[in-house]
Amino acid sequence: MDIINHLLDWTIATMGFLHIEANRKEILFFISGLLIPYSLDAIKAAAIVPIIRSIRTTVIKLIVSRKRISLFEFVDKKLTHAPYCAFNPPIFIDADSSPQFTCKILRKPFLLAPPELDANAPPEAHDRLLSGQFAESHTYELGSDGDSSLEIFNKLIADEEFLATTCLKVRDDFLACKDGFHFNGKMLAVANFQISRTLDELPSIKLELQETDYYSYRVISEAASKIRNQYGLDAMVNGNFNEYLATAFQRYIHLSLGLAIIVHTLQDNRIIITRRSSHAANNAGEAGAYFMSVNEGINTNDIDPNNPLKLNSLHRIVLRSLEEELFGASSGENLLSKINHCAITGAFVYQPNMSIDLALYVSVDCDSTQIRQAYRYARDGGFETSEIIDENRWDKKTGLPRFDEESILSFLSRTVGSKPAYMTWDEGALVTVALSTLVR
16 A cells, blocks of 8 residues: 555656646556556566565656646746736837837825935935824825825725834834845835737736835835735735726725846847845845846936836837846946847736836847856846856756746646745746746
8 A cells, every 4th residue: 555655756856847737536447457457466476676666667658648838828827926918919019119118207206204304315214204103295096086195005005003013113224224124215106007909909008106115115015915815905806917907996006117137049049047145135035046037126327317207118228127136337348239029928917015016028139158248247136136046957058948838837847846936946036937937
C-alpha cells in the first residue's frame, strides 16, 4: 500500500505539472490495475525498480495524450488578488503619441497628509494628526463628485477612529524610517479609467489622473485589507478587471498608477525575470518572489513641463523606467536605442495596495547577457528588484525561460506548483508575464 501511495502522489504531482485535470480515485484505480500482474513478493523484491519504471512510462504516455489547459486558464486558477483584462490586439506605443492611449491631469489633488507634512520634505517629529482632523485647505476632490479626500475616505470606511489610527501609524513609520520611508514624495492617483474600442475595433484607454503623495498612498495601502474584506471589494471584482471598472471603480481609492514591464531579448529569445527586493516588498511579505523585469510608478515628474494638465508620452515614461531600473544610464552601450517594440498588453488592479497597473511588453534587439551587464548600473535596480534570476533548470546558458507560450506555461506552472500563485510570485508580475504572449 505504501508503494501505491507513493506512485499515487507522484502521478498527481506529474499531472499537476502537465496541467491535467484528474481525481485521486481515478488515478488509484489506474495504478492498481497496472500492479495486478505482479505478486506482492515481486513488488517487495529488487524487481520493484523496473516495475516502477514501467508504470512511470505508461503513466507519462497516458498523461501526455490528455488535453492540457491553456496559459490563461492556468493563470486564472492561480490568481487571488490581481484581477486583470487583456488587450488583444495589444496597444502599440512605439512613438511619442498613440491615439489609443489618452490621459489628462485633473487640477485638484487628493491629499490625506496633514498640512505640516510637506510633500517635498522629510517629516519632522512635531508633525502630528489628532483624531483624524485635517485642515480643510488640504482636502480636495477625487474625480468630479465634489467630495473632499476625507469625506470620500469616510464614505469608504465610515470609521474615523480607524482612519486616525491608520494615519498615525503611517506617520510613525515615516519618522522611524521603517521599511525605507524617508520622504513624502508626490505621486499621481487614478481618478478615472475607461477602456473602450476605436472605430476599427482596437482597444483604447482613457485616463484621468490627479496629484497625491506617498503618505496618502501608504494610508490607503494600510487600509486596503479592511476595505477589501469588510467592505465588499473582493466580492465585487470576481477576478475580472473590466467588471471592476464597470461596477466598483468609483467606490474605491487608487493612489498609484504603475507600469509592469516584461522585457523580451530578441537575440536569444528570453524574458527577463527578476526577484522582488526586500527594500520594496518586506511590508507586503513578497521579498524574494518572482517578479517582472521592471515595475515603476508614474509620478508628477512625468507631467509635461509645458502643460500641467498633460502627461508626457507613455513611450517616454517607459524609456525612463527601463533606464532607471534595468538598463542603467552608465552601462556604456545604449540599450534604449535597441528597443524594437513597446506595447500595452493589459491592465490589472493589485488589491493589496489598491494600485492600478498597465502591463507592458518591450522587445529589445540584444541578448540577455547585455541586460545583465547593464542592470548593474541601473540607478534604482536594487530597490524594486534584488537580482535577475539565473536558474539552470530553464536554460544552462542564460538561466532564463524562453519567450514562447509553451515555455512560459511550463515556467509558471513549475514555479507556482500546486500552491496559490502569491506563495512564490508577485501576482501582478505573473499576470504581466502571461499577457506578454499576446504580442506576436
